[in-house]
Amino acid sequence: MILSEILWMLIAIYSIFVLIYFVLINTGYLILLFLGIQEVLFHNRKPDFDICDREGCKLVPGITIIVPAYNEEKIISENVKSLLELDYPKLEVLVVNDGSSDNTLRKLKSNFKLIEVTREMEEKIDTEPLKALYNSIKEKRLTVIDKENGGKADALNAGINLSRTDLILVIDADTLVERNALQKLVRRYMSTDSRVVALGGIVRVLNNCEVVSSEVTKAKLPKKFLPGMQVMEYIRAFLFGRSGWSRINSLPIISGAFGLFEREGLIDIQGFRTTTVGEDIDAVVRLHKDMRKKDEDYDISFLPDPVCWTQVPEKRKILSRQRARWQRGLIETITYNKEMIFNPKYGKVGVFALPFFLFFELLGPIIEMTGYFMFIVFFLLGIFSLPYFLLFLAVAVIFGVLLSLSSLLLAETSLKRYEDPIDRLKLLLLAVLENFGYRQFHTLWRLRGTIQFLRKETKWGEMSREDI
Amino acid sequence: MVYNLLGEWVFGFVYYFMIxxxxxxxxISIAYILLIYKHIKEKKRIEKRKPYWENxxxxxxxxxxxxxxxxKKLDYKNEYFRDYLIELARKDKFSKDLLRDIYIECxxxxxxxxxxxxxxxYKKAQTFAVWKHLRILPTDRYVVSQLLSQNNEVRLAALDLLTINRHPILKKKLEDIxxxxxxxxxxxxxxxxxAAEIPVEGLEQLIRSDNRRLKKTGVILLGREGEKDSIxxxxxxxxxxxxxxxxxVKSIGRIKSIDGLDILDExxxxxxxxxxxxxxxxxxxxSYERSLDSSDKLPGILSQERADDIIPLLDELADDEKAIVRWNAFFALSNLGKKGREKIEEYRDEYPGIAKEALLKSFSGGMNFDSL
Known part of the structure; x- marks a missing residue:
C-alpha cells in the first residue's frame, strides 16, 4: 500500500473517532443535564423546615468542622469567627495548623486566647506528628491542632482523629459557609432512609461579593474576567454535573472546600489519602467502594442549596496551577481505583461515573488538543475543509453554550443569589464568551496537569489569599 | 477529503442538528431573560407592598x-400576601397567633x-410545612393518615406537623411510624x-416492646429536661x-436532675x-447551669450545695483507666465551682495537662455538655 493511502486511512479513522467521541461526550452531558434538572427540581419542591424544635434539638448529631490551614494568616481568624456563628446546635471547630511558616498560629492564639492542652486520643489514622494542641478560653467550641506539615489530607486526618462527633464538615480555610447550610445538610442526613456517608453542597464564587461580619450580604459578579468565567463554570459544574450524578447515587466527587462526611465512614477508609492532590475525589470514590463491598444501602449526594462561598484565583498563573492540580488529582484517583472501572460490582459508579470521568474528563483535554492540532495538520496537507471545520466548531460552541445556559436557567429558578439584573445578564454573556479562549486555555491547563502526572510531579502549588 | 469521507449525509445531519x-x-436564552424580568417584577411588587402590610x-x-x-384593608387577594404571611411566621416577626388568625380569616x-x-x-408536603410554621392543623385526621403515605417527603412533613402540634395520636402510632x-x-x-413531648405513660408501648429499636427509642424519649418521673x-x-x-445514661443527663445520681452511681x-x-x-x-442564680457564681457553675452529691461520682471517673472517661469527668468537675476545682487540684500531679485545662474551663464558666 502506498504511504499516502495509509496516511489518508489514518486520517479517516481519526476523523471518525473524533466524531464518535464528540457525539458520545455530548450525549453524556445531555443525559447528565437531564438528570441534573430532575434532581434540582426535586430538591426545590421539598419543603424547607427546621431540623429540630424544642427539646429535640438536643438529639441532633454533632458536627466537627475541620479547617486545614497552611499559611492562612490573612483570613483564618475571620473565617473561624464566621464558622462559630453558624446556625447549628451542636458544633465544634477544629483548626489544623499544618506546619504554617507564617503567623497563622500566632493570629489564632491572640484572637481566641488559646491555651496549650493535652489530650490522650486514639490515633485511628496515621498522621505526621502533632506539635501541640490548644483550646480557646474565649470560645469553648474551638480547638487548634498544631502539627508538622503533611499536606491537606494529612491535616484532615489529624482532625478526624481528634473529633468526637458523628459528622465531620471539611472545608477550606478561605470558605465562608452560609449560616443555615449545616441545617440543610443535616436535614438530608437525618431524613434519608439509607446510610448517608457523604454530602456536598454548592460552592460559589466570593470575589467581589459584599461581606459583613463574615457573611455574604450581597452576591455580586466579579468585575475581573477570570473570576467571572469561574462563576459560570462553578454554576455549570455543580448544578448539572454533580446534581446529575447525585440523581443516580453515583456522585464521584464532593468538593474538599465544602463536604459533610460521616466520621465512621471516613475512618473505615483510613481517612483521606495523603499521596494524592485530589484527596476529596479519591475519598468519595473509596467511600463508594467501601460501601459497595459491605453491600450496604448508602447515599452520597450533592444538595444544590446549602451554599458556601470561596475565593477563586484572579490571576491566570494561579488558576492554571489550580486546574492542573485538579486534573492531576483526577488522574491519580482513577489510577488508584482503576479496578472499579467497568466493574459491575461497584454499581453505577463503576459502570457509568468512573468510565465517564476516565474517557471524557481525563482523556478529554488530550483529544480536544489533538483535534486542534489535527486541524493545523489538515491545513498544511491541503485537506482542510472549511465547511466541516466551521460546522464542527459551531456545534461544539452551541452545545457548550446550551449546557451553560441550561445551568443558568436552573440557577435562576432555584438559587437567585445575584440580585442585580445586570449581573444576571452578564452571566448570559459569559456563558457564550467562555467558549472562545477560556475553554481552550482550560483544556491546555488540564493537559498540563496530565503531563505533570506523567512526570510524577507531586507538589501542590502556591495559592494566594486575599483578606475576606 | 475528510468532508467526502464523512459523507454528505453526516454533514447534512449535523447541519440540521446545529440549527x-x-x-x-x-x-432558553429568551426563557432566562423572561425569568429574570419576572423575578425582578415580583420582587419590586412585594417590596412595595411589604411596608404597608407590616404597618x-x-x-x-x-x-x-x-x-x-x-x-378589609389587607389586599389579601394579592397573590404575594399569602407567601408574605408564611415568611413572617418563619421569621417569628409577629406572634404566631396573630398570623394564624389572619391566615385563616383570609x-x-x-x-x-x-x-x-x-x-x-410536593403540594402535600409543602402545605404541611406551611401549617407547621403557622401552628395550624385544620384536617388532623387527614394529616395523621399521611404518616403512612407512600411518599417519604409527605410522611416526614406530616410527622413534623403533628409533632410540633403535640398531637395525641402520635403515641398510638409510634410502632407504625x-x-x-x-x-x-x-x-x-x-x-x-x-419535640412532640409525648407524656411518659404514652411511651409505655415503646419501652415494653420486644423490638430493641423501639425500646431504645422509648428510653431516648424518656430523657426530657425536668421529667423526674422518668428516672x-x-x-x-x-x-x-x-x-x-x-x-x-444520656437520658438521665438530659433530665438534669439530682434524682438521677443514684442510678448513675450504680x-x-x-x-x-x-x-x-x-x-x-x-x-x-x-452540673451545668445556664443562668446565674447567685451573684458569686459564674454562669454554668452549679451551686455548691449540689456539688457535694456529684463530686464523689466524678472522683472515681476522673481516675478511670480510659482517657476519654477521665477527660469528660474533669470537665464535669469544671462545672462544680470551688469544690470542683479542689478535686481537680488533687489530680494535678497525676494528670497535669487535663487538670490545667479543666481549671481554666472552670474559671471561664465551665463546660456546656449540651453543645457537644
Missing part, C-alpha cells in the same frame, strides 16, 4: 384597628386543604418525637445491652467504656 440546537439555545399588622397588634378593619386554609389533597407529593423506616432515619424520628422507669433498663445502657463501674464516658457527660450536664 435545532441553535433554536433551543434561543428559546397594618403592627396597628392591629397595638390595638389601633380591629380585625374586621384589618382584613381563607387561605380552605385553599390549603384542597392543595393538601392533591395527588402531587418506625415500621415505615430503616434505622437510618432514627435520628430524624427521635428528634421530631422528642424510675429508666432504672429498669440498666442491665440491657450496651447501646440501650448508653441511652439510659452504673459507674460498667464494663463498657462508652457507658462510663456517657456517665461522666451526664454528670457534666447535671
Amino acid at each position: 435545532l440546537l441553535g433554536i433551543l439555545l434561543f428559546i 397594618l399588622l403592627k396597628d392591629y397588634e397595638d390595638g389601633n384597628i380591629g380585625k374586621r378593619q384589618l382584613i 381563607g387561605f386554609v380552605v385553599e390549603d386543604v384542597d392543595r393538601s389533597k392533591s395527588k402531587k407529593w 418506625f415500621a415505615f423506616y430503616s434505622t437510618h432515619v432514627d435520628y430524624y424520628l427521635n428528634v421530631k418525637l422528642m 424510675d422507669i429508666l432504672k429498669k433498663f440498666k442491665d440491657e445491652p450496651e447501646d440501650i445502657r448508653c441511652e439510659v 452504673m459507674k463501674k460498667d464494663d463498657s467504656t462508652r457507658v462510663r464516658e456517657e456517665i461522666a457527660k451526664a454528670l457534666g450536664k447535671i
